Amino acid sequence: MTRMTTKDTEATRIDPCSARSVDLEAGDELVIIDPEGQQVSDLVAFARDDTREYLSSGRSIDYASRLWLTTGDLLYSNRSRPMFEIIEDTCGRHDFTLTPCSKDTFSIIYGETEGRPGCEGNLASALAPYGIGVDQVPIAFNVFMHVAVDAGTGRITVEPPLSKAGDHVRLRALMPMVAAMTACSAGQSNNFRYKPIDFRVERAARENK
Amino acid sequence: MTRMTTKDTEATRIDPCSARSVDLEAGDELVIIDPEGQQVSDLVAFARDDTREYLSSGRSIDYASRLWLTTGDLLYSNRSRPMFEIIEDTCGRHDFTLTPCSKDTFSIIYGETEGRPGCEGNLASALAPYGIGVDQVPIAFNVFMHVAVDAGTGRITVEPPLSKAGDHVRLRALMPMVAAMTACSAGQSNNFRYKPIDFRVERAARENK
Numbered sequence: 001m002t003r004m005t006t007k008d009t010e011a012t013r014i015d016p017c018s019a020r021s022v023d024l025e026a027g028d029e030l031v032i033i034d035p036e037g038q039q040v041s042d043l044v045a046f047a048r049d050d051t052r053e054y055l056s057s058g059r060s061i062d063y064a065s066r067l068w069l070t071t072g073d074l075l076y077s078n079r080s081r082p083m084f085e086i087i088e089d090t091c092g093r094h095d096f097t098l099t100p101c102s103k104d105t106f107s108i109i110y111g112e113t114e115g116r117p118g119c120e121g122n123l124a125s126a127l128a129p130y131g132i133g134v135d136q137v138p139i140a141f142n143v144f145m146h147v148a149v150d151a152g153t154g155r156i157t158v159e160p161p162l163s164k165a166g167d168h169v170r171l172r173a174l175m176p177m178v179a180a181m182t183a184c185s186a187g188q189s190n191n192f193r194y195k196p197i198d199f200r201v202e203r204a205a206r207e208n209k
Numbered sequence: 210m211t212r213m214t215t216k217d218t219e220a221t222r223i224d225p226c227s228a229r230s231v232d233l234e235a236g237d238e239l240v241i242i243d244p245e246g247q248q249v250s251d252l253v254a255f256a257r258d259d260t261r262e263y264l265s266s267g268r269s270i271d272y273a274s275r276l277w278l279t280t281g282d283l284l285y286s287n288r289s290r291p292m293f294e295i296i297e298d299t300c301g302r303h304d305f306t307l308t309p310c311s312k313d314t315f316s317i318i319y320g321e322t323e324g325r326p327g328c329e330g331n332l333a334s335a336l337a338p339y340g341i342g343v344d345q346v347p348i349a350f351n352v353f354m355h356v357a358v359d360a361g362t363g364r365i366t367v368e369p370p371l372s373k374a375g376d377h378v379r380l381r382a383l384m385p386m387v388a389a390m391t392a393c394s395a396g397q398s399n400n401f402r403y404k405p406i407d408f409r410v411e412r413a414a415r416e417n418k
Contacts, residue, residue, distance in 0.1 A: 057267070058308030058348040061365065063317055067306070068363035078344060080313030097276070097306055099267030104289030108272055135287060139267040139348070151360040154277035156270065 011198040014041070014183045019122035020199070021130070021180040023048065024173040027204030029087070032143050032181060032197065037165040039195040040184035042100045042119040042140035044127075045083055048176045051132050053077045055084070057096040057139040067149070068093060075141060075171070083177060088170035091163040095145035097156075100137060101186035110187070119182040126180045143169055143181075145189055160191040223250070223392045225403040228331035230339070230389040232257065233382040236413030238296070241352050241390060241406065246374040248404040249393035251309045251328040251349035253336075254292055257385045260341050262286045264293070266305040266348040276358070277302060284350060284380070292386060297379035300372040304354035306365075309346060310395035319396070328391040335389045352378055352390075354398055369400040 011033060014020050024030060024045075032041050047053035059076040061067055069075065070092050075084040099105075100119035106112035117125070124134035144163040147156050173179075183197040184190055220242060223229050233239060233254075241250050256262035268285040270276055278284065279301050284293040308314075309328035315321035326334070333343035353372040356365050382388075392406040393399055 052342075052344040056308060058306065059314075062307045062314065065365055066363045067358060067365060078308070078346075080311065080317060097267065098271045099265060099287070102289065105268075105271065108289065133261075135261040137287075149276060149358055149360050149363075151358050154275045154358075156274055156276060 011200045014181060014197040014199065016183050016194040016196050017116070017122070017185040019119065019126040019180055019182040021126040021178055022199070022201060024177050024179055024201065025204065026173055026175055028173045029202040030171045030173060030179060031168050031200045031202065032171070033166065033168040033199065034091070034144050034161070034163040035165060035198050036195045037163055037167070038161045038191050038193065039163070039197055040145040040161055040186070040189040041143040041197040042123065042182045042184055043143055043179060044123055044137060044140050045177045045179040046130070046132060047077065048178050051130060051136070053079050053081070054136065054138055055141060057141070061096055067097065069096060082174045084171040084173060086169060087172050088168070091144055091167040091169065093146050093162045094169070095142040095147040096139065097147065098139065098142060098145070100140050100182070101184065101189070105186070116185060118185045122182050122185065123180050127178065130178050145184070158188040161189070220407040220409045223390060223406040223408065225392050225405055226325070226331070226394040228328065228335040228389055228391040229408070230335040230387055231408070231410060233386050233388055233410065234413065235382055235384055237382045238411040239380045239382060239388060240377050240409045240411065241380070242375065242377040242408060243300070243353050243370070243372040244374060244407050245404045246372055246376070247370045247400050247402065248372070248406055249354040249370055249395070249398040250352040250406040251332065251391045251393055252352055252388060253332055253346060253349050254386045254388040255339070255341060256286065257387050260339060260345070262288050262290070263345065263347055264350060266350070270305055276306065278305060291383045293380040293382060295378060296381050297377070300353055300376040300378065302355050302371045303378070304351040304356040305348065306356065307348065307351060307354070309349050309391070310393065310398070314395070325394055327394045331391050331394070332389050336387065339387050367397040370398070
């Protein structure tokens with residue numbers, strides 16, 4: 001299987017405060033783009049043949065021995081199988097410790113009462129056609145999210161993303177899966193300017209059968 | 210509901226490289242004890258009336274704004290409901306970012322081939338009577354686990370626990386649940402001396418009905 005060298009799809013826009021899902025085959029490349037800068041995208045993924053297998057922050061961080069993953073790192077499933085390889089990363093700083101923002105997050109952290117679904121609710125809606133429920137939405141690979149850590153106290157602070165307009169991450173899929181991504185709804189994560197995210201899938205050429 | 214002041218149960222021993230499960234009611238206090246020092250216990254918990262609700266590292270870290278939780282902190286479920294309050298902590302340093310060690314962890318990190326089940330397998334066995342499968346074992350609250358972080362690079366290192374003989378953590382249960390704990394099987398976590406863990410449940414007095 002060799003990857004096509006031509007761009008065979010246009011970028012798809014994820015509108016502010018929403019999510020999209022996409023099917024990926026092994027060898028496909030998923031490019032997640034921050035078109036305007038300083039916007040976070042929460043990424044989750046599930047093995048398509050058994051959605052109990054999912055992208056696992058705890059496994060990935062453990063095997064990399066690093067909280068922040070970038071080019072060359074593998075993202076593992078809960079079953080310790082590689083799901084993605086990060087093959088390009090023009091930003092270099094992402095988070096993999098926090099759960100997607102939710103209605104309850106907004107209530108607990110911001111005192112919001114309007115009941116916005118947040119990334120969790122948006123991911124659950126995008127994944128519903130695959131039979132994946134909201135309780136299965138795990139800690140996401142929070143692309144472009146900038147979480148600073150105080151190594152003495154463990155205190156974490158959510159800072160504006162370091163991503164500039166056009167920054168992107170390219171992930172090679174290593175198994176058949178469904179992925180879902182958001183344009184994040186949490187003000188803290190995007191400096192309180194809710195913006196879109198773009199993504200593109202570059203399909204691997206399939207062998208003739 | 211008031212808690213009994215007498216110790217109404219003796220400590221239960223979790224043998225080295227094994228796990229135990231226990232039912233907890235709201236108000237019960239779970240005391241996890243390191244009897245010899247420098248031993249880790251991976252703790253997971255599930256709401257007993259719906260085991261899709263589980264103890265969530267991502268939620269708990271987010272709401273505390275701290276990687277390392279201690280006395281006064283709440284441990285939340287994936288549904289953002291408080292499951293435990295830490296009401297006593299004589300050690301003060303625990304991890305909440307890494308998944309329980311597993312057969313695959315030992316293979317990937319240590320090159321082990323003997324197929325030990327690790328904390329993940331031991332937790333799954335302890336939780337099987339509740340219909341909770343291995344894929345539902347999430348990132349654990351890794352009691353006494355000492356993970357150091359480099360705030361510049363995000364590099365993490367697993368250090369010997371800071372716990373001394375007799376150190377313990379006391380958790381108040383805030384909903385009916387099943388919890389499971391291990392005496393951790395990972396050499397890195399316990400300075401390559403596999404030791405037991407003790408725990409005790411101090412039951413809240415039930416109102417007469």
